Amino acid sequence: MATGSLYERNGTYHAIISYYDEYGKRKQKWFNTELPIRGNKKAAQRFLEDLLAEWDKKNVKYCDLTVAQYFENWLEEIQLEIKPNTYRSYCGNMRNHIIPYFKAKKLLIQELKPYHLEEYYKFKLQPHSKLNSAEALSHTTIKHHHQNISKALSDAVRKDIIQYNPASYARTPKVETFRGEFLNPEQLQDLLLLFKGSVVELPVTLCAIYGFRRSEVLGLTWQHSIDFVNRTITISQTLQQHAGDKTNYLDTTKTESSYRTLPMTDDVYTMLKKHKELQEKKKALLGNYYVDEDFVCTWDNGTVITPNYLTRTFHTVISKSSLPKIRLHDLRHSVASNLLNKGFSVVQVAEWLGHSSSSTTLKFYAHNDKTSKNQIANALNNMIAV
Numbered sequence: 001m002a003t004g005s006l007y008e009r010n011g012t013y014h015a016i017i018s019y020y021d022e023y024g025k026r027k028q029k030w031f032n033t034e035l036p037i038r039g040n041k042k043a044a045q046r047f048l049e050d051l052l053a054e055w056d057k058k059n060v061k062y063c064d065l066t067v068a069q070y071f072e073n074w075l076e077e078i079q080l081e082i083k084p085n086t087y088r089s090y091c092g093n094m095r096n097h098i099i100p101y102f103k104a105k106k107l108l109i110q111e112l113k114p115y116h117l118e119e120y121y122k123f124k125l126q127p128h129s130k131l132n133s134a135e136a137l138s139h140t141t142i143k144h145h146h147q148n149i150s151k152a153l154s155d156a157v158r159k160d161i162i163q164y165n166p167a168s169y170a171r172t173p174k175v176e177t178f179r180g181e182f183l184n185p186e187q188l189q190d191l192l193l194l195f196k197g198s199v200v201e202l203p204v205t206l207c208a209i210y211g212f213r214r215s216e217v218l219g220l221t222w223q224h225s226i227d228f229v230n231r232t233i234t235i236s237q238t239l240q241q242h243a244g245d246k247t248n249y250l251d252t253t254k255t256e257s258s259y260r261t262l263p264m265t266d267d268v269y270t271m272l273k274k275h276k277e278l279q280e281k282k283k284a285l286l287g288n289y290y291v292d293e294d295f296v297c298t299w300d301n302g303t304v305i306t307p308n309y310l311t312r313t314f315h316t317v318i319s320k321s322s323l324p325k326i327r328l329h330d331l332r333h334s335v336a337s338n339l340l341n342k343g344f345s346v347v348q349v350a351e352w353l354g355h356s357s358s359s360t361t362l363k364f365y366a367h368n369d370k371t372s373k374n375q376i377a378n379a380l381n382n383m384i385a386v
């Protein structure tokens with residue numbers, strides 16, 4: 001798709017068309033509008049717009065790929081360009097939902113319009129659109145589908161397969177404001193008792209105190225994460241799990257801000273010290289049978305606990321309890337909500353959680369900040385007497 005601009009030259013407006021040739025090289029072509037500069041800016045702009053429309057109409061290449069075929073090709077092309085975890089998410093959305101829908105439509109990629117995407121979003125809001133369930137997809141999930149589609153179509157524009165990105169003009173369902181489930185400090189204490197003696201006691205405890213993501217807590221190693229001298233825990237890497245063969249791999253943190261160092265509480269220091277000593281005893285006992293990969297959260301033989309196992313075990317235990325049926329990730333929400341209620345600022349909580357921006361914290365958790373609201377109410381009591 002060509003782009004254009006106006007340039008003043010020798011007293012008249014000139015239109016410049018920028019485009020890619022068949023070899024992918026950027027080129028320019030100049031056109032004299034013959035419109036004097038004085039009083040003709042709007043007319044020159046219309047000239048440029050008409051010129052761009054005519055240019056794209058003449059130079060667009062025919063493509064017989066269907067929408068479904070293009071999305072399949074796109075998935076193969078981006079596999080090596082993005083993180084495995086991100087690619088797994090793209091594949092899940094595309095191959096389970098988006099591609100089957102458009103495959104049935106047999107719609108060509110160059111025929112795709114914004115209203116086609118809007119029809120897809122409406123269809124996914126209907127019952128039974130969720131896999132193996134009678135439920136509809138959530139507005140948030142459909143928003144993720146839209147983002148995946150938009151990224152794929154943006155690449156199609158870059159390749160001159162289509163002239164514009166239909167997703168840029170398609171309306172998506174309104175996403176409801178996030179309201180995370182969370183446990184108060186008393187409930188967190190009850191929760192930790194449920195996991196006493198369990199193989200996942202340590203990662204669950206650390207998540208309940210620090211609000212770690214599961215990939216962060218399982219990515220902890222003694223050498224790179226735990227500093228007993230300065231009593232700190234550093235999040236410098238994450239443990240991810242491949243979808244296909246279910247093997248694990250180490251990855252970078254989610255964002256640059258997720259790379260953070262936090263102080264150990266006294267209880268965590270004592271807990272980690274005992275855990276390290278216990279690991280050393282098991283290592284000596286098992287000898288060559290011990291899997292020494294330096295991970296903190298492991299099975300008795302040193303094998304690291306996998307992300308999916310941690311999630312499943314947490315769900316199984318809490319579902320049998322009288323506590324609210326939260327997810328493992330909701331421990332992160334619990335930490336944020338409880339810190340805000342204790343009077344810590346949004347900026348402080350954002351730094352603790354490793355959010356890339358305090359606006360993320362504000363967006364998700366500000367509704368739980370009761371302390372500041374109470375302070376305002378008290379101030380108003382002293383300010384205005386009724």
